[in-house]
Amino acid sequence: MTTLPIEPVPAAPPSIETPSAEPRWASLRGVNASDRIYRGVLTVLALFLPLLIVALFAQLFVSALPAIKRYGFSFLWTSTWDPVAEIYGAAPMIFGTLASSLIALLIAVPLALGVAIFLTEFAPRWVRQPVAFLVEMLAAIPSVVYGLWGVFVLIPFLRSYVVPPLKAVLGWTPFFQGVFYGNSLLAGGIILAIMIVPYIAAVSREVLLAVPSSQREAALGMGATRWEAVWTAVLPYGRAGLIGAVILGLGRALGETMAVTMVIGNRHDIALSALQPAYTMAAAIANEFSEATTNMYLSALFEVGLILFVITVLVNALARLLIWRVARGAAVGSKAL
């Protein structure tokens, strides 16, 4: 034991702190067996997540395989959905999913960006925390409660106060044709908008907070008004992250189930008018899965689930990459309940 003078003496008396049989210098070098076990256990637990995403994809694919084989790509663009004749085309649901999400984004993006800009740039300090908290609370409301509110409050309100003037002004366009019975693309889109506002607002806020204050100072120093500083310096700097926030909201809207199922009308039909009932992929699964008596019917619903899963994974992946570019590595948005 005369190799290196700085090497700890291996025959050191066993310490009270670590009653392990191993010499203490080993643990300092990170070769302790228990350390390896600890790391191993954590790694296994962490590997659960990649395994889960693979298992989800594989299982959905296997369950959807009969439908994929039988209908091929026509599943995506034909609109007949006839379980009795065993003809399945998911075009109306895909259309309804995209259309309701689009309406949601049209309403939610200005709202959420307004909230984020107000909270980071203009609001007095004492307003920021409470307002941020209240907006994030919107994410705490369960989907089914949104649905209940949509059915009994929002739809009657739309029928009495929103749709008549809307029809009077825009009734000539193809988007507001027909009789409004209540359950409709419009109702679904509005509910979705309220539901995704907190997500977009929370992520946008974190993105704007990550913009260095030197950006603002530089703009203000050159004589910009406060709004000009936001518009010309802050927003462009955070652009990628803001787009990411919007796409994240889109991902939420695409997969939202209960509230939409309760208000969208659940009709297998493509109608351009927002006043007409529609269908979404998630709603179709929620409504029909337990009625699916034949294997092909089930398989078709699994294929709908697979399409939904793949779309949301792609949308979310894109959103995360954009957000990470601005706020690197932070679990942005995880604070939105």
Place this chain on the structure above:
Amino acid sequence: MSARTVRRRITSGVMTGLVAALSFTAVLALLLILGDLIAKGASSIDWAFFTKSPVPAGETGGGVANAIIGTGIIVGLAALIGLPIGIGAGLFLAEYGSGRLGFMVRFIADVLNGTPSIVIGIFAWTWMVKPVGRFSALAGSAALAILMIPMIARTTEEMVRLVPHSLREAALALGYPRWRTSLRVVARTALGGIVTGCLVGIARVAGETAPLLFTALGNLNFSTDVRHPMQTLSLQIYVYGTGPFEEWHRIAWAAALVLMALVLILAMVARRATRQRYGRVR
């Protein structure tokens, strides 16, 4: 002051007002929904509402005792399955997550966080309901646990990362092995934050309905057997809210108020705990 300057100032003022108005609108939406919940739900809530099970359709009265107990059991089981995995994965991300595997796990956790819960529902059906040929509360718990894990993993990671590195160095310098440093010093310090994350995760899955539709299914009778269908508040709100009877709607609103209160209380407890500990972080 030139006309141009005036115009620029007015624009700035108008836009400030606009974003303030938009924020107000968002807050208003929340207040409206909460207000309606209280207005339509509060009058139906009495002692019997919490202690009785539903009565057959057409009769008045009855409560949601079975749904409250069911929510507790299903969410509790989900937490039992999901929390250890989620916290473990979060510790991995914080302690060993700087490499490629860490990046991949972090990314997948974020992506899974946005996966539609209905997809998780049919996945759980395939693995846990179809093989045994019976809907069960256990399958519902599994689905909720899957939803919970990525959420818990990310918040745990964030909370553990807030622990100052000097603490870790001090523990290691005292001769603590890494695993003990990680568990006894680092995780211990972040405990408050981790608990908060868990509460938020639990609050969020407690309101979930879609993953339970084909797993826990719902049950109009009182049941505590996890191998059989079980009622939850969310399922009851869905069935009653979309049902044809006025009486059901009344109960749906009251159940919604109870569920909302449950979720909000959990979330607020969580907030309070974080603010005390990490109030100055941001």
